Amino acid sequence: MTRLTGAQFGVNPDLIQRVECAPDTILTLVDGTKLIVRESLEEVIALVHEHRASLLARSRELEARGPLGAVPDPSDAPEDDHRVPPPVPLRPRRR
Structure with a gap:
């Protein structure tokens, strides 16, 4: 978008x-x-419209590439990976 001063700025179209028109264009x-x-x-x-169309086109491009590196399911990990580390012993504070 362009301010009346000529300065350009961006607007999130989802927030419009x-x-x-009165006669200037007011968002x-x-x-x-x-x-x-x-x-x-x-x-x-x-x-x-152009912005929304570009989002749809980009979404289709990403879908065509296949899965986007989904987070692995922890249940698929070997048994060794499910071990809980031993608790750290706490020491009383010295006075």
């Missing part, structure tokens, strides 16, 4: 509650924050 976030941006309503909507 609504977009208004209202779920926490009530209002941001005025240079982009038009149509541009904001297109950017949100």
Whole structure:
């Protein structure tokens, strides 16, 4: 997004509650924050759609690669790995 001053910044599109044109484009976030941006309503909507489409495409790429290194099941470990270390003896404090 671009502020009216020309400074660019990023917005999490999941936090946008609504977009208004009055005549400037105003983004209202779920926490009530209002941001005025240079982009038009149509541009904001297109950017949100593009972002969400890229997330779906990336998700499909990762699925096509197969499992992502799942955490091993501890029950599959050899019996030796299930041993509990002996407790550490505690010593009274010296005074």
